[in-house]
Amino acid sequence: MTPAESPGERALALARELAPDLAERAAVHDEEGRFPEADFADLRKAGLFGLMVPEHLGGFGASFSEYARVASALARGAGSTALVFNMHASVTGALAQTPDDLVRLLGAPKSSFDARDKALEAAAGGALYGVAMSERGSGSRLSQTTTAYRRTDSGYRITGSKAFVSGAGHVDAYLVTAREADADEPQVSYFLVPAGEGIRVEATWDSLGMRATGSQDVHFDVEVDPDALLGGVEGLTLMIAEAMPQWLVASYSAVYAGVARAAVDAAAEHLRKRGLGRLPAARARLGRADNAVAAAELVVAETAARIDRAPGDPETNRWVWRAKLTAGDTAAQVAASMLEAAGASASRRGHPLERLYRDARCGALQPATSDVCADWLGVAALGEDPDHDAEVPRW
Numbered sequence: 369m370t371p372a373e374s375p376g377e378r379a380l381a382l383a384r385e386l387a388p389d390l391a392e393r394a395a396v397h398d399e400e401g402r403f404p405e406a407d408f409a410d411l412r413k414a415g416l417f418g419l420m421v422p423e424h425l426g427g428f429g430a431s432f433s434e435y436a437r438v439a440s441a442l443a444r445g446a447g448s449t450a451l452v453f454n455m456h457a458s459v460t461g462a463l464a465q466t467p468d469d470l471v472r473l474l475g476a477p478k479s480s481f482d483a484r485d486k487a488l489e490a491a492a493g494g495a496l497y498g499v500a501m502s503e504r505g506s507g508s509r510l511s512q513t514t515t516a517y518r519r520t521d522s523g524y525r526i527t528g529s530k531a532f533v534s535g536a537g538h539v540d541a542y543l544v545t546a547r548e549a550d551a552d553e554p555q556v557s558y559f560l561v562p563a564g565e566g567i568r569v570e571a572t573w574d575s576l577g578m579r580a581t582g583s584q585d586v587h588f589d590v591e592v593d594p595d596a597l598l599g600g601v602e603g604l605t606l607m608i609a610e611a612m613p614q615w616l617v618a619s620y621s622a623v624y625a626g627v628a629r630a631a632v633d634a635a636a637e638h639l640r641k642r643g644l645g646r647l648p649a650a651r652a653r654l655g656r657a658d659n660a661v662a663a664a665e666l667v668v669a670e671t672a673a674r675i676d677r678a679p680g681d682p683e684t685n686r687w688v689w690r691a692k693l694t695a696g697d698t699a700a701q702v703a704a705s706m707l708e709a710a711g712a713s714a715s716r717r718g719h720p721l722e723r724l725y726r727d728a729r730c731g732a733l734q735p736a737t738s739d740v741c742a743d744w745l746g747v748a749a750l751g752e753d754p755d756h757d758a759e760v761p762r763w
Contacts, residue, residue, distance in 0.1 A: 375423060375428040375429055375430070376428060376429075376430050376431065376433075376434035376437075378428070379416060379419055379428045379430060379434065379438050380434065380437050380438055380441060382414045382415075382416060383416065383437075383438045383441040383442050384441050385414075386407075386410050386411065386414060386442070386445065387441055387442060387444055387445030387446075388445065389407075389410060389445070390404070390407050390410075390442065390445030390446035390449050391444075391445040391446060391630075391720075393406060393407065393446070394445070394446040394447075394448070394449075394580070394720075394723065395718055395720070395723065397446070397448065397449075397579075397580035398448070398579045398580055398723050399717070399718070401573065401574060401575075401579045401580065402580060402582075403452075403535065403537075403538050403580060403581070403582035404446065404448060404449050404452075404580050405538070407446060407449040408449070408452070408496065408538070411449075411453065412494045412496070415427075415428070415492070416428075416438070416453075417456060417460075417491050417492065417494055417495065417496060418460075418491055418492030418493075419434075419435060419438060419457060419460070420435060420457050420460040420461040420463075420464050420465070420491075421460055421464060421488045421489070421491050421492040422464055422488065425485060425488045425489045425492055426489055426492035426493065427460075427464075427488065427491070427492040429464075431672075431676045432461070432465070432614060432618075432672045432675040432676050432679075433669070433672040433673055433675075433676050435457055435461060435619070435622070435672075436619075436621075436622035436668055436669070436672040437622075439453065439454055439457065439619070439622035439623050439626065440622045440623070440625050440626035440629070440665070440668070441626065442623075442626065443622070443623045443624070443625070443626025443627050443629075443630065444626045444627075444629055444630045444633065445630075446580070447577075447578060447623065447624075447626070447627045447630070447724070447727035447728075448578045448579065448580035448581045448727070449580070450623045450626060450627075451534060451578055451581050451620075451623050452498075452534045452535045452581050452582070454619050454620060454622070454623050455497070455498055455499045455534045455535065456491070456496055456497045456498070456535075456539075457619065458499060458543075458615040458616070458619050459491075459497040459498075459499060459543045459560075460487075460488060460491045460497065461615055461619070462608075462615045463484050463487060463488055463598070464488060465679070466599075466608065466612070467679075468481070471599050471601075474599065474601050474604060474607075475600075475601050476599050476600045476601055477600045479594075479595060479600060480595070480597075480598070480599050480600030480601070482595075483595035483596075483598075483600070484598070486595075487541075487560055490540070495540040495541065496535065496538065496539045496540050497539055497540065497541050497542070497543060497560070498533055498534060498535040498536065498538075498539035498541075498542050498543070499533070499534065499542070499543045500530040500533045500542040500543065500544045500545070500561075500586055500588075501513075501530065501543070501544075501545045502530060502531050502532045502533075502735070503515065503528075503529065503530055503531055504529070504531045504585075507735060508616075508735035508736070509761065509762075509763060510545055510556050510605055510606055510609055510763045511554050511556070511606060511761050511763055513528075513545050513546065513547045513554070513556050514528055514547070515527065515528025515529065515530065515544065515545065515546040515547070515588065516528055516546055516547055516548070516549040517546040517547070517548060517549060517557065517559065518548075518549045518550070520591065522591065522593070523591060523592050523593045523594045523596065524559065524591070524592050524594070524596065524597065525590070525591050526544060526546050526559060526561065526588050526589075526590055526591075526592060527588060527589050527590075528546060528587075528588055529585060529586070529587045529588070530542075530544070530585065530586050530587075530588070531572070531583075531585050532583045533569075533583060533584060533585070533586045534581040534582065534583045535581070535582055535583075536569045536573075536582055536583065536584035536585075536586050537569040537582065537584065538582060539563060540562065540563055541560050541561060541562045541563060542560070542561045542563065542567070542586065543558060543559075543560055543561075543598075544558070544559045544560075544561045544588065545557070545558060545559075545605055546559060548602065548603075554606070555602060555603040556603065556605040556606055557597060557598075557601075557602045557603055557604060557605055558597070558598040558599070558604065558605055559592060559596045559597055559598065560596055560598055561588065561590060561592055561596060562592075562596075564590075565590070566588065566589050566590030566591065567586060567587070567588055567590055568586070568587040569584050569585070569586050569587075570584060570585040570586070570587065571584055572584050572585045575730075576726050576729060576730065577723075577725075577726035577727040577728070577729055577730040578726075578727055578730050579726075606763055609763050610755045610762075610763065611680045612679050612680045612685075613685060613688050613689075614671075614675045614679065614684075614688050616735075616736075617688050617689060617691075617692045617735075617736050617741070618668075618671050618672070618675065618687075618688040618689075618691045618692055620692055620695070620696070620731070620734050621664075621667075621668050621671065621691035621692045621694070621695035621696070622668055622672075622695070623695075623731075624695040624696055624698075624699040624728065624731035624734075625661065625664050625665050625668050625695045625698070625699070627699050627703070627724060627727050627728050627731065628657075628660075628661045628664060628695070628698050628699040628702045628703065628728060629661050629665070630720075630724055631657070631699070631702055631703040631706045631721065631724045631725070631728060632654065632657050632658055632661055632702065632706065634706070634720040634721050634724055635653075635654060635657065635706035635707075635709055635710055635714075635721060636654060638710045638714055638719075638721065639651075639654065639709065639710065642710075642711075642713075644709075644710070644711070649709075650709045653705050653706070653708065653709035654706070654709060656705070657702045657705055657706055657709075660698050660701065660702055661698060661702055663694075663698070664694050664695050664698040664699075667687075667690060667691050667694045667695070668691050668694075668695060670687060671684075671687040671688060671690065671691035674687050675688070686745065686748055689736070689741045689744045689745050689748075689754075690741075690745065692736055692738075692741050693738050693741035693742055693745065695731060696731035696732040696733075696734065696737075696738045696741075697731075697732055697738050699728035699729075699731040699732075700728050700729050700731060700732050702728070703721070703724050703725040703727075703728035703729070704725060704728075704729075706721055706724075706725075707721050707722070707725045740762075743758070744762065
């Protein structure tokens with residue numbers, strides 16, 4: 369790191385250095401639907417698992433803006449790899465950036481801060497974390513969580529099944545949402561559950577796009593220590609999701625902005641090689657795509673800057689939902705247009721644009737979906753409370 373180079377700038381430089389290798393391996397990982405182990409070995413070696421970890425705990429101490437730039441750079445190489453990395457960054461980012469004063473106000477004991485720092489230090493040392501929130505039948509609506517926990521003499525017993533768990537079977541611990549088994553009202557809590565006995569991965573992932581994320585079903589019947597309860601307080605999940613949704617919503621936007629940019633890059637390369645850049649229609653499509661991606665990148669950057677300045681502010685949260693909607697829709701639209709501009713030859717399996725088209729199409733489907741984001745923004749535009757005034761609970 370040069371004297372003028374910040375840790376965040378160094379992390380971005382590392383991501384950009386790795387991106388060509390990720391891109392070179394992406395086609396094989398996609399074709400085989402195989403988790404990109406070599407990619408994550410490179411990320412671990414570069415120390416990027418510690419991107420969100422504070423410097424005093426061995427990490428880069430990145431801001432949300434710095435995360436967004438790194439995630440987009442990785443996505444220009446391989447969307448699946450960037451998406452799994454996003455899940456890890458969402459865990460470490462939420463741990464590192466949830467204000468201590470807020471957690472104390474909610475009743476967190478000192479031991480919870482020690483457990484948090486231990487988890488963050490482990491990430492800086494190379495531990496990879498996954499997110500186990502979604503469930504079959506209810507998706508990512510946290511209030512509908514059926515995975516349950518019960519208090520035991522030695523901690524908590526967690527039982528239930530999760531779907532779309534990116535990196536399943538390859539992570540060192542899972543961030544699991546579970547509800548108190550015997551509570552009348554839904555009280556959903558976060559647990560950081562170490563991989564190991566009592567966790568079974570079921571190979572179910574065979575998807576349209578993002579095929580290398582290894583987003584399998586995972587079944588839990590496991591006992592955990594008291595320190596596994598994040599924040600040391602039960603029932604924080606819904607509260608934090610509503611107050612600071614950036615890691616559940618806006619973090620995806622950086623990935624799909626990167627995928628959209630990769631589609632423009634791949635289309636430009638294809639048009640040059642085929643001599644199609646002489647066609648005004650092809651150039652116009654490329655120009656519109658470049659413009660649309662630049663606009664999405666600006667929305668993501670503005671959102672990230674607002675998150676850095678005022679996390680949880682109502683206007684910040686409005687931008688959080690805008691970013692996810694913009695990036696998800698832009699990626700799908702741009703990739704489709706670039707595939708048309710390139711012609712039928714680019715639709716063959718193995719062509720970068722064919723893979724990017726499928727990866728980009730997943731952006732609007734990733735929670736929160738584009739329709740959910742648009743509805744949230746519509747309720748807000750009516751001057752109502754988008755987290756509570758909808759007929760169906762948002763979370």
